Amino acid sequence: MQLIAVKYQGRKRYRDRTPLRNEWEPGDAKRVPERDAKTLLRFAEFSRADEADITEQPGDAEAVIAAHAQREQDERTETESMLMLIDSMDKDALEAYALKYEVNLDKRRGLDKLRAEVVSLIEQFGAR
Numbered sequence: 001m002q003l004i005a006v007k008y009q010g011r012k013r014y015r016d017r018t019p020l021r022n023e024w025e026p027g028d029a030k031r032v033p034e035r036d037a038k039t040l041l042r043f044a045e046f047s048r049a050d051e052a053d054i055t056e057q058p059g060d061a062e063a064v065i066a067a068h069a070q071r072e073q074d075e076r077t078e079t080e081s082m083l084m085l086i087d088s089m090d091k092d093a094l095e096a097y098a099l100k101y102e103v104n105l106d107k108r109r110g111l112d113k114l115r116a117e118v119v120s121l122i123e124q125f126g127a128r
Helices: 034-040 060-086 091-101 111-125
Strands: 003-008 029-033 046-048
Touching: 003 034, 029 034, 060 111, 091 111
Parallel strands: none
Antiparallel strands: 003 029, 003 046
8 A cells, every 4th residue: 555645734623524533633744545545635734745845753654554544444344244135134124224325125025126226225335
């Protein structure tokens, strides 16, 4: 995983909504995973930073990578357990679960088709 140096130029403290939930003070520059950097760089308050501007302590990059890997593993585990649970649900339970994604299922369809539709929702948007 590649880390990108990003600098926050906002006026007040900010906590991003990326999976790592970084807290930013005005003028902070941190290394973040490439996927999170693309999200943050869409905003005017963020820009690419030089490595000399980084305000992190030594070892923070390894902590970021480890936290990111752990979060991905947790998401994968949660998704797998939900997919296993889907196999035991009946039509009513599948319909109730699909409402978490704001999708109304047609209960006239077969149980296998409903399960396949809910599985595709989980794979597309993650377990909820």
